Amino acid sequence: MTFVWKTLYLALVLAGGYQLTTRGIPWLYTCLGRRLGFSMKMTPITEKRVLRFKSIRRGHWSFVAISSLFVTSLFLELIVNERPLVIRFDGRTEFPALRDWTNKVLFFVDFPVFLPKNEFGQSGGGEVDYGFFRRSCDDPSLLDERITDAQEKAAKARARFEKLDPPGTDDSEFAKSRYEQRKITHEKRTQQLVDLQHSQEVFEAGEAGIVPTLYPYSPNSLRHSLDKPPPNKPSLGEGIPLGTTVAGRDVLVLLVYGFRISLAFALIVAVCGYAVGVITGGIQGYYGGWVDIGTQRFQEIWGSIPFLFTIMIIASLVTPSFAVLAFLMIVLRSWLGITFYVRGEFYREKAKDYVQAAIGSGVSDWKIITKHILPNSLVPVVTFAPFGIVAYIGALVSLDYLGFGLPPGTPSWGALLRQGLENVRFYPYLVFIPVAALASTLYGVVMVGEAVREAFDPKVFSRLR
Amino acid sequence: MHGMTSYFIRRLLLVPLTFACITFLVYSVIRLAPGGPIEQAQHQIRQAAMSEGGGGAALGTGQEFELPQEAMDQLKRYYKLDKPIYLGYLIWLGVWPDETKNGAFSGIAQGDFGTSYRYSDPVLDTIISKFPISIYFGLIGYIATWVVCIPLGVKKALEHRSAFDTVSSLAVFLGYSIPGFVAALALMLIFATDNFGMQILPLGDFRSEGWDEMWAQGEIWWCVKDQVSHTIIPLIAYMLAGFATMTILMKNSLLDNLGADYVRTAFAKGLSEKRVVFMHALRNSLIPICVGVGHAIGLLFAGSFLIEKTCNIPGMGLLGFNSLVERDYPVLMGILTIGVIIRLTGNIISDIVLALVDPRVRFG
Numbered sequence: 034m035t036f037v038w039k040t041l042y043l044a045l046v047l048a049g050g051y052q053l054t055t056r057g058i059p060w061l062y063t064c065l066g067r068r069l070g071f072s073m074k075m076t077p078i079t080e081k082r083v084l085r086f087k088s089i090r091r092g093h094w095s096f097v098a099i100s101s102l103f104v105t106s107l108f109l110e111l112i113v114n115e116r117p118l119v120i121r122f123d124g125r126t127e128f129p130a131l132r133d134w135t136n137k138v139l140f141f142v143d144f145p146v147f148l149p150k151n152e153f154g155q156s157g158g159g160e161v162d163y164g165f166f167r168r169s170c171d172d173p174s175l176l177d178e179r180i181t182d183a184q185e186k187a188a189k190a191r192a193r194f195e196k197l198d199p200p201g202t203d204d205s206e207f208a209k210s211r212y213e214q215r216k217i218t219h220e221k222r223t224q225q226l227v228d229l230q231h232s233q234e235v236f237e238a239g240e241a242g243i244v245p246t247l248y249p250y251s252p253n254s255l256r257h258s259l260d261k262p263p264p265n266k267p268s269l270g271e272g273i274p275l276g277t278t279v280a281g282r283d284v285l286v287l288l289v290y291g292f293r294i295s296l297a298f299a300l301i302v303a304v305c306g307y308a309v310g311v312i313t314g315g316i317q318g319y320y321g322g323w324v325d326i327g328t329q330r331f332q333e334i335w336g337s338i339p340f341l342f343t344i345m346i347i348a349s350l351v352t353p354s355f356a357v358l359a360f361l362m363i364v365l366r367s368w369l370g371i372t373f374y375v376r377g378e379f380y381r382e383k384a385k386d387y388v389q390a391a392i393g394s395g396v397s398d399w400k401i402i403t404k405h406i407l408p409n410s411l412v413p414v415v416t417f418a419p420f421g422i423v424a425y426i427g428a429l430v431s432l433d434y435l436g437f438g439l440p441p442g443t444p445s446w447g448a449l450l451r452q453g454l455e456n457v458r459f460y461p462y463l464v465f466i467p468v469a470a471l472a473s474t475l476y477g478v479v480m481v482g483e484a485v486r487e488a489f490d491p492k493v494f495s496r497l498r
Numbered sequence: 499m500h501g502m503t504s505y506f507i508r509r510l511l512l513v514p515l516t517f518a519c520i521t522f523l524v525y526s527v528i529r530l531a532p533g534g535p536i537e538q539a540q541h542q543i544r545q546a547a548m549s550e551g552g553g554g555a556a557l558g559t560g561q562e563f564e565l566p567q568e569a570m571d572q573l574k575r576y577y578k579l580d581k582p583i584y585l586g587y588l589i590w591l592g593v594w595p596d597e598t599k600n601g602a603f604s605g606i607a608q609g610d611f612g613t614s615y616r617y618s619d620p621v622l623d624t625i626i627s628k629f630p631i632s633i634y635f636g637l638i639g640y641i642a643t644w645v646v647c648i649p650l651g652v653k654k655a656l657e658h659r660s661a662f663d664t665v666s667s668l669a670v671f672l673g674y675s676i677p678g679f680v681a682a683l684a685l686m687l688i689f690a691t692d693n694f695g696m697q698i699l700p701l702g703d704f705r706s707e708g709w710d711e712m713w714a715q716g717e718i719w720w721c722v723k724d725q726v727s728h729t730i731i732p733l734i735a736y737m738l739a740g741f742a743t744m745t746i747l748m749k750n751s752l753l754d755n756l757g758a759d760y761v762r763t764a765f766a767k768g769l770s771e772k773r774v775v776f777m778h779a780l781r782n783s784l785i786p787i788c789v790g791v792g793h794a795i796g797l798l799f800a801g802s803f804l805i806e807k808t809c810n811i812p813g814m815g816l817l818g819f820n821s822l823v824e825r826d827y828p829v830l831m832g833i834l835t836i837g838v839i840i841r842l843t844g845n846i847i848s849d850i851v852l853a854l855v856d857p858r859v860r861f862g
Binding site: 476 | 512515519523524527528532671674675676680683686690693701750754757803804807819822823825830838841
């Protein structure tokens, strides 16, 4: 039954992501643009291109699928997380998953997400064992075993304590400290027992509750509760649909978090790199002359740097964070390729009458570049972006695969692939699953790219038959 | 022709500048980086002293195990780290006298790439010994790509928008979207392990272990079979990189030419379709593909450390990767230098080839 509920829940989440991607975000974008004073109406030619893109079903559906999945994955902390959405115990209600998500989205805040065990009816130190909490909500008698255990321990500590007489003033230091220690132990054990009994009462009274996320495991949580030691093969019955890694981390969780991190990386690198590239190319094409020659030579030199190797050298010295890696990627590679095309477009557009008219009527250079020429020379940017994204996802996976990428412990496809390589003989699913995920994602993006190219820059071949 | 000559001269002048910029950049990164050979030596000595010191070690704070200044200087001189960065770079380049060699010039200009920190072998010899493997895969891969891609591209162009075109496009794009090393991993999983009951290829390595002895014994047939079976998976992985680009380039270029006026004229003269396509259009449409020859030289030598690591092939790529992991900086610099030289040469060769095969091209 829970399976049906979970499937429904998943379908609901995905439908939400789809709606948000296809309606919400475009609506938000248009509103924002209007607010800022842009006319958000598409020009007829853009409209035609978009229609043509939508008519290429393969590419359009790949685009919808990948972007919906990505938008959904932005809320991953609320969907796949060890920490529950809501936890209630003895009159106290907390939202740990929501805090987790806020910490991720608003990088400048840092809410405490750590809920200590003893405040939620579990004995010992460390964070609440949410799995056990959930099970004891359903069945408070689960605590019986622990209570019996605690009773035994408390009785033992009591007996040991009562064996000693209170030390007098002439007793040795050793006797005093021993007495103190046993007293403390006795009090602690008794308190634990009282706490446990109290928490059982709370559970039995129904004053505790938990709403777990759809798949209650985090990238860093280890699946200890399974029968066999890791790595575990995929098995639906045991609740590990894609198995676990050598260390016991859940492959499914790593996969979905890796999807988000890969796509986010590629998008950031592509957007920032293209912004720099468009500006550089625009300046080169608009001004020409020595500016053009100088920057072109510089680019030629810069482009000859073997960038993957250079990033690896730097990464071998300091473990790069996500931001550093993205920055290196932008600086070393992603801004270069697009400049040549934008430069060419600017050269072509500058010679046209409307630009000459603008120059003649004294419009400033900056305004001509941004307002007149730029909107007319964005076709190469749009058509290259998907292929760029494929390349940057590939680069991140390669770096992680070689061990020179994101810090260890970050969920990433490359690290999964490396584990796969080490275990190719006996645990084929560790290769097969990440390869399938990577291939299907990249294939989808390539399909989008092909459709975008076909729609924005169609090649018409006339041929005599 | 004047513009052409000056263009090539300008390009050639840019080569040393590019070379110097890249090597200097990497040299300074390496020099500024923590964890160099001196620190490693210090660490080792401290470790050794701690373990030897036994009980006494607990008394000290490790301070007394620091190397004396004299020894430090000697070490620095040995690793050529005693000079400021720009001087060290000039010595490495071979345009500044090297004191450790009695004031002789000894750098890459003289063909001295230094010695490996790790194995104390001359770097150049180590790198050259890896050339055959990289060339083997690079060359076979390149030829195989030509042999497959050109006919495929031609067929796709001739049957533009047919079912064959669509299906093969899907397959080609699948190849494009999977990185080579991932494909090698997947192929190894399917064909080199027992998981799918199709264990017909070996799992990595360049050759089987006893290959040289078998060769000496004259078991040529066994040797060839062994070599071929070890070649297949990495070869496919190598080919994937350029496969899609080349096929689509060939297709589009031929389609462009088939729509050109001179093809129309040829048809109008009454030539057969075969003759028009293969003698007239195809020849011209091969031009953009020929340009890739120069860039391919880079592939020929450099190898891919991703594929070589996945398939455990001891080529240039794996050497570079290992030297990075082991912080063997002379080897690293050597590989980088040779890689840059090859790449720059390749670019110029590409330009020259383009100028040779296409008389319409004018650089300026």
